[in-house]
Amino acid sequence: MNLEEIKDLIKLVSKSGIGKIEIENEGFKIAIENGASFSEQPVYVQAAAPVAMAPQAAAPAPAAATPVVAVESTDESRYITVKSPMIGTFYRTPGPDKDAFVSVGSVIQPGDKLCIIEAMKTFNEIESEVSGKIVKVLVDNASPVDYDQPLFLVDPA
8 A cells, every 4th residue: 555545535534424434354454443533533554564765764864955935816926835744633832731733923033843744643844935924824733634734824024
């Protein structure tokens, strides 16, 4: 099973309301569960056997590249959209009792931590590649996100 097939399964479970799906094939097992509420429970993905998709570090590592694209809307054409570099669960804070990494009005520089995306029980810190001011947070805390989904609007001025 390749990464695209896993992404498609996660999308299917999150959009269809299926409670749980398990697939086992030639030493590879994946189980995807959909919680009662997207804002309260993340989607869980487990693999029984290692899959050669990408090397994984023992400790969470910052994402190497966060895709950044200009928004095409006429009102927001001057803003930069920071997009998700992976599928997972979006978290605005490093922990339940901690303050958000950034919020509307925060001034950011390249390398500043913006959020965490949890994928396969690994917490990946997403860092800014642009400088500017956060204008809008586009995703709710503890919500599932897709690859290339817009997360933040940044005013580069």
